[in-house]
Amino acid sequence: MNTIMSDRVRKLVSATLIQPWTWPIITAPKVQLSSLSSEPVIASKKPFKVELVGGKRYSWCTCGHSKKQPFCDGTHKTKAQGLMPLRFIPEKDSKVWLCGCKYTANPPYCDGTHKQEFIQSALLPENTDS
Numbered sequence: 001m002n003t004i005m006s007d008r009v010r011k012l013v014s015a016t017l018i019q020p021w022t023w024p025i026i027t028a029p030k031v032q033l034s035s036l037s038s039e040p041v042i043a044s045k046k047p048f049k050v051e052l053v054g055g056k057r058y059s060w061c062t063c064g065h066s067k068k069q070p071f072c073d074g075t076h077k078t079k080a081q082g083l084m085p086l087r088f089i090p091e092k093d094s095k096v097w098l099c100g101c102k103y104t105a106n107p108p109y110c111d112g113t114h115k116q117e118f119i120q121s122a123l124l125p126e127n128t129d130s
Helices: 007-018
Strands: 048-052 058-060 086-088 094-098
């Protein structure tokens, strides 16, 4: 199949494919998509000992920003939008250790991960109201 191109179209295609730098370059401004972290911050280097009531619904903070550790206060909505609290209902009344470092493999319960060097050497966030 033969295609006939006009000189005008041929020059346009040639200039676009062979010498794209001859055209004015327009670039979009650089945009940072999000400054919010989807990784948790370490709220504590130790677990929280809490008494849970069986049948009651709890929301464990997964982001580490809550001022009501180890439970969620909604701060993730502004500081860590990619993270949501872990909601759970214990079957019976119990005293448990809930994770404070937020890196447990058995959330919301502590599994000892806080003893690892990357947790122990980490800087804790400053307590600010912002």
